[in-house]
Amino acid sequence: MNPPSRRSRWCLSIFAVGLLYLNCAVIWQHLAKRWQAPALPISSKVAGVFFLFGVFANYETNNHELVLWGYTETTSGRTNGWKPLPTEEYFPFKPGVRQQLLWSRKFIRVQEPERLWRAWARSGKQILARHNRTHPETPISQVALENRTWPRSPAGVYILQKPGTLETNFWIVATNR
Amino acid sequence: MTQPSCNSFISGWNRYWFQPTRPEPLAVFRILFGIYLLCYLGSFANKVILVFSSQGVVQPWYLPEWAIPSATLAVWLYSCLLLLILLFILGCATLLLTPVLLLFYLYFFLLNLAVKDSAYDRLNLIFLFISCFAELDAAWSLAPTFVKHPGQIKLITPWAARLIGWQLCLLYLGAGLWKLHSPQWHESQFMYWTLIGVWASELSFWFVNLGWPMWFYGLIGWSVIVFELAAPLTFHLRSTLKATIVLGILFHVGIAVFLNIPEFFNCVAAYALFWPPDELAKLGDKVASLIVKSPRAPQ
Numbered sequence: 516m517n518p519p520s521r522r523s524r525w526c527l528s529i530f531a532v533g534l535l536y537l538n539c540a541v542i543w544q545h546l547a548k549r550w551q552a553p554a555l556p557i558s559s560k561v562a563g564v565f566f567l568f569g570v571f572a573n574y575e576t577n578n579h580e581l582v583l584w585g586y587t588e589t590t591s592g593r594t595n596g597w598k599p600l601p602t603e604e605y606f607p608f609k610p611g612v613r614q615q616l617l618w619s620r621k622f623i624r625v626q627e628p629e630r631l632w633r634a635w636a637r638s639g640k641q642i643l644a645r646h647n648r649t650h651p652e653t654p655i656s657q658v659a660l661e662n663r664t665w666p667r668s669p670a671g672v673y674i675l676q677k678p679g680t681l682e683t684n685f686w687i688v689a690t691n692r
Numbered sequence: 693m694t695q696p697s698c699n700s701f702i703s704g705w706n707r708y709w710f711q712p713t714r715p716e717p718l719a720v721f722r723i724l725f726g727i728y729l730l731c732y733l734g735s736f737a738n739k740v741i742l743v744f745s746s747q748g749v750v751q752p753w754y755l756p757e758w759a760i761p762s763a764t765l766a767v768w769l770y771s772c773l774l775l776l777i778l779l780f781i782l783g784c785a786t787l788l789l790t791p792v793l794l795l796f797y798l799y800f801f802l803l804n805l806a807v808k809d810s811a812y813d814r815l816n817l818i819f820l821f822i823s824c825f826a827e828l829d830a831a832w833s834l835a836p837t838f839v840k841h842p843g844q845i846k847l848i849t850p851w852a853a854r855l856i857g858w859q860l861c862l863l864y865l866g867a868g869l870w871k872l873h874s875p876q877w878h879e880s881q882f883m884y885w886t887l888i889g890v891w892a893s894e895l896s897f898w899f900v901n902l903g904w905p906m907w908f909y910g911l912i913g914w915s916v917i918v919f920e921l922a923a924p925l926t927f928h929l930r931s932t933l934k935a936t937i938v939l940g941i942l943f944h945v946g947i948a949v950f951l952n953i954p955e956f957f958n959c960v961a962a963y964a965l966f967w968p969p970d971e972l973a974k975l976g977d978k979v980a981s982l983i984v985k986s987p988r989a990p991q
Contacts, residue, residue, distance in 0.1 A: 519849055524710055527825065527851050531709065534822070534855060538862040542869060549873050564818075567811040568867035578890050605749045607739045609952050611891040615808035619751055624809055634751050634807065641749045648747075667888045669900045 541565040563625060578672060580663045581617040584685075585646060585655035597659065605642050610672075617660070632688075635660060639689025658689040709854060712847035714969035715830035716976055719783065721856065722828040724961035725819060726781030732816075732955055733773060733800070740770045743804055753806035760803065772796065783833020790828065794820040812955040815863065819856055819958065826852030832976060845973075853965045860962045861924035868920030877917065880910030887950060896950040919943060927966045937963050 519527065540555040541562050547554040583600040606613040619638070622631035639658040647654045662684040665676040675681075742748035745766035752760060761769060776793040780786065797820060805813050827848040829835035837846065871877040884906065887896045919939055926932040941960055948954035964972065 518712065519710055519851075524706065527849075528705065528709065530825070531851065531855050531858075534818075535858060535862070538859065538866070542862065542866040545870060546873060564814055567815055567863050568870050569811075575889060576885050580890065605742070607742060611952060612808060612810075614890060615810065616751065616804075619807050621753060621807045621809040638749055638751060645747070645749065667885055669888050669897065671897065672888075672890060672892070 537561060537565050542568075545569075559625075576667055577664050578667055578676075580614060582661045582663060583617075583642065584659040584661055585643070586657035586659070586690075587653055587655045598653075598655075600642070600646065600655075600658075605645065635686070635688045643689050643691065656690065656692050657687055659685055659687045661685050709851045710849050713850040713853075714973060715827065715846060715848045716832070716969050716972040717965045717967055718826060718828055718848065718853045719831035719833065720964035720967075720972060720976075721853070721961055722783060722786070722823075723781055723832065724964060725823075725958060726777055728958050728961050729777045729797075729816065730774065730781065732958075733777065733797075736770070737774075740767055744770060744800060750804040751807040752804065753802050755799075755802040759799075769796070769799070773800065780828075783829035783835055783838070785835070786823075786826075786828040786833070790820065790826075791824045794824060810955065811863075812953075812958055815859075816958055818859055819962070822852050822855050822859070828852075831973075832980075856962055857927065857965045860959055861927060863959070864920040864923035868917050868923075871913075871917045872921065877913055880906040880908075880913070883909040883913045891951045891953065893950055893952050899950065916943065927963075930968070933966055937966070 536555075537557065540557040544554045544557065544562060546552070581602075583602050583605065584597045585600045586596050587598055588596060602613060602617065606616050608616065617638075619631055619634040622628075622634055639660075643655060643658045646658075663676065664682045665673075665680050668674045736743055739748075741763045744750065744761070745763045746760045747763045750760055773793075773796045776789060776796055779789055780793055794817070798817060801813055801817065827846075829838065830846040830848045831838060833839075876882050884900065886892075887900050887909075919936075923936060923940070926936040940963060944954075944956050944960050947956055
């Protein structure tokens with residue numbers, strides 16, 4: 516093989532040092548916060564790319580789940596026109612990934628609540644349009660997200676998801692009324 | 693720093709990053725990483741329109757509206773992505789192909805994968821970005837030079853292999869330090885509660901219901917921390933390399949079967965880069981001789 520030229524070696528070396536620096540800066544950023552030490556200079560957007568290790572960081576004894584609801588004029592009973600929509604029909608993934616997409620987790624991590632609401636509104640409109648396209652016999656006019664929180668149990672994920680232990684929040688994210 | 697020290701550092705640096713080495717580890721990485729990408733991105737095959745087109749539910753990240761494809765275009769683009777991955781595995785013109793593959797992956801990532809904020813997606817992009825500058829097809833590929841002279845060894849620059857290896861080591865180190873400085877990870881209960889969350893598999897629930905004492909969960913947590921903190925060193929020492937690889941595979945198998953996250957097997961693909969090239973070459977020759985009998989040119 517032809518060994519790399521001096522110029523190539525310089526370019527590749529700078530690239531390598533840059534990549535290693537970015538990784539180290541992100542790792543140090545989190546330690547520096549704890550130790551109240553100065554952080555290494557790095558843009559927050561770039562840091563977001565290299566923040567690869569903050570998995571399962573929080574101690575959770577509760578499960579959280581977003582569930583989809585659609586408002587239809589044809590439903591009767593206690594739900595007042597609201598009916599649950601099959602979440603996997605719009606987010607066909609395993610439960611953990613489905614929740615990551617439903618929560619639009621990226622906006623939560625970067626702490627941009629306005630973009631989070633816009634993302635939810637956008638998803639809501641798409642779900643509304645898709646539902647009415649694929650289920651014309653039961654059209655919906657609104658889409659809502661219900662945040663369910665309930666205690667974890669070794670007996671199963673949903674064992675304690677029942678009245679008394681279940682807390683909910685309800686947000687309408689899309690409407691064409 | 694004195695002049696002799698400077699020269700010594702520079703020559704050591706050049707030796708570490710640029711002294712020609714055998715191509716087999718990078719070739720194995722290409723094949724394993726390519727198979728991983730095919731499995732991971734191939735899993736979207738039955739939901740392309742729903743996940744990647746304007747007729748589905750997409751949450752683009754820094755992608756304009758006009759870039760969201762129609763259903764037909766989404767299927768075409770997705771098919772191209774899978775074809776690129778296949779050619780990547782086969783080692784076809786990788787210097788040209790890898791940047792195109794990176795662009796395609798980046799496009800689908802921004803279209804509807806970035807918003808879920810998964811570290812494995814960003815790690816895939818980093819691996820692919822480094823691979824754009826690597827000689828991935830110098831061994832076990834359909835590159836014309838290798839196909840015509842399979843017995844001839846073409847030495848390559850180890851730069852890309854070393855950098856991907858260090859990226860992996862820093863991922864583990866960062867994760868280990870993160871956990872070491874997170875008080876919750878020091879509590880035995882942390883692992884217990886994680887194994888019965890929404891990510892947990894049925895196997896995980898079965899495992900927890902065997903009634904392990906709390907200190908056992910603490911032991912699992914601390915063993916993960918120790919493995920991750922030690923990995924940058926143990927991957928680079930011959931005496932500990934094989935044990936580290938075995939533990940790493942067990943670690944990722946555990947994540948896959950207990951927490952339903954097989955997507956971090958991209959890390960396992962990179963383990964090949966630490967393996968001694970001569971041993972990989974011998975292993976590759978054995979595998980090749982089982983498939984095709986061909987004479988090997990003397991070195």
